[in-house]
Amino acid sequence: MAEQKPDFSTIPSLDRLLQAPAVITLVASHGRSATVAALRAALDTARGALAAGDAIALTEDVFAQTAAARLEREAAPGLRRVFNLTGTVLHTNLGRAPLAEVAITAMAEAARGASNLEYDLETGKRGDRDVHVEELLCELTGAEAATVVNNNAGAVLLLLNALALRKEVPVSRGELVEIGGAFRIPDIMARAGAKLVEVGTTNRTHAKDFVEAIGDRTALVMKVHTSNYLVQGFTADVAEDELAAIAHARDIPFAVDLGAGALVDLERWGLPHEPTARETLGAGADIITFSGDKLLGGPQSGLIVGRADLIAKLKKNPLKRALRCDKATLAALAATLGLYRDPDRLAERLPTLRLLSRDPAEIRKLAESLTAPVQAAVGDGFTISVNDCAGQIGSGALPVESLDSVALVIRPVGSRGQGARLKRLAASLRALPVPVIGRVHDDALWLDLRCLDDVDGFRSQLEKLQMT
Ligand SMILES: *Cc1c(COP(=O)(O)O)cnc(C)c1O
Numbered sequence: 015m016a017e018q019k020p021d022f023s024t025i026p027s028l029d030r031l032l033q034a035p036a037v038i039t040l041v042a043s044h045g046r047s048a049t050v051a052a053l054r055a056a057l058d059t060a061r062g063a064l065a066a067g068d069a070i071a072l073t074e075d076v077f078a079q080t081a082a083a084r085l086e087r088e089a090a091p092g093l094r095r096v097f098n099l100t101g102t103v104l105h106t107n108l109g110r111a112p113l114a115e116v117a118i119t120a121m122a123e124a125a126r127g128a129s130n131l132e133y134d135l136e137t138g139k140r141g142d143r144d145v146h147v148e149e150l151l152c153e154l155t156g157a158e159a160a161t162v163v164n165n166n167a168g169a170v171l172l173l174l175n176a177l178a179l180r181k182e183v184p185v186s187r188g189e190l191v192e193i194g195g196a197f198r199i200p201d202i203m204a205r206a207g208a209k210l211v212e213v214g215t216t217n218r219t220h221a222k223d224f225v226e227a228i229g230d231r232t233a234l235v236m237k238v239h240t241s242n243y244l245v246q247g248f249t250a251d252v253a254e255d256e257l258a259a260i261a262h263a264r265d266i267p268f269a270v271d272l273g274a275g276a277l278v279d280l281e282r283w284g285l286p287h288e289p290t291a292r293e294t295l296g297a298g299a300d301i302i303t304f305s306g307d308k309l310l311g312g313p314q315s316g317l318i319v320g321r322a323d324l325i326a327k328l329k330k331n332p333l334k335r336a337l338r339c340d341k342a343t344l345a346a347l348a349a350t351l352g353l354y355r356d357p358d359r360l361a362e363r364l365p366t367l368r369l370l371s372r373d374p375a376e377i378r379k380l381a382e383s384l385t386a387p388v389q390a391a392v393g394d395g396f397t398i399s400v401n402d403c404a405g406q407i408g409s410g411a412l413p414v415e416s417l418d419s420v421a422l423v424i425r426p427v428g429s430r431g432q433g434a435r436l437k438r439l440a441a442s443l444r445a446l447p448v449p450v451i452g453r454v455h456d457d458a459l460w461l462d463l464r465c466l467d468d469v470d471g472f473r474s475q476l477e478k479l480q481m482t
Pocket of ligand 1: 193409
């Protein structure tokens, strides 16, 4: 066999393939140039196989099928839905807050065509895109004015640039935070053109430290909510109302980066307390910033509320234009904020709150109902158990508080090659049509079911699990 020369004439030509009915169908759905590229790739593979002496089928249908598989792979969107079973509800890498139905509808409606985004329907003149959310934000927080940008990092950047350019901003050393994804207060301060003045020490900062740090060049006193860590032990911190009084006695505004930014008291739903925007303004903050896609449960956005004169300065700053939100975001945000007008039904209608307040007993029932189908899918190389576990809110909200939850725990049988088998199991789950993302912990794969909403979708794809 080895000395026999491969007969390349048996391979159909590109022109002939393009006339095959199966290929004509591909051209109709994927376009001519993508189909030609896929066929060329299939032809190259076939030539390589022939040259290597492999026996391969060379019919037009086989080429059409190979090209079709490639075209489908290429056409599949890279950004896909996944099942977040990590136990972290607001998972930044998995897209943070799931949106409410009304927000999704509003977003699609705004995306579909023209809207009055910046057009005043009463006067027929140019309008301001903030109007679609400003009134609601003021109503829900008690602020005089509000504006919105792309995210909270952008909100802090804009605030500092608009109010403290080339001036000093004292911040406690205990609050010089780094949030995941390279957001660091000292860096943002420098990029905004403001000069950070570090106050106090990492664990203790006192009122007199702030008094000493304030001078002629001070533009703003700032407090940053230490959202993703906790300073414990021998600590001291200046309370918001005290800091506000110190700033106001010197005619300096007091700003707070609230981070997660709750709009309602989460204790009502049995969750730990997180300071609300209204409370923070009530304690004397003149301007505050927070994220739209953390506890608020809306689209990615950075919300800024506070004194009208300060907000007006932000709106006039060119960075506001550079960081503005698009129409779909504003539509989703307005719809999400609208839900807060009826707190009694909020947990039903806002997925973030529904997931955060889900009863562990309900999650346990769900886990028990899935034990058998998951066992059948993973096979007898693994055991399944239902275990209590500690989930997290995520996105830096309440880092030390955990959410009591329940997980399906999938553990390899026997002790040999456990790590490698777990890795393969996790990879197989990620290879499902809707990838399932769990958490490896304690030699097992944990699927925290708090965020599992589409149970039927999860269950029905289990038969496609390919254990290697
Ligand atoms: C999350 C967070 C940010 C960044 O907000 P993004 O919306 O992710 O840009 C800034 N500051 C604090 C305190 C945060 O918790």
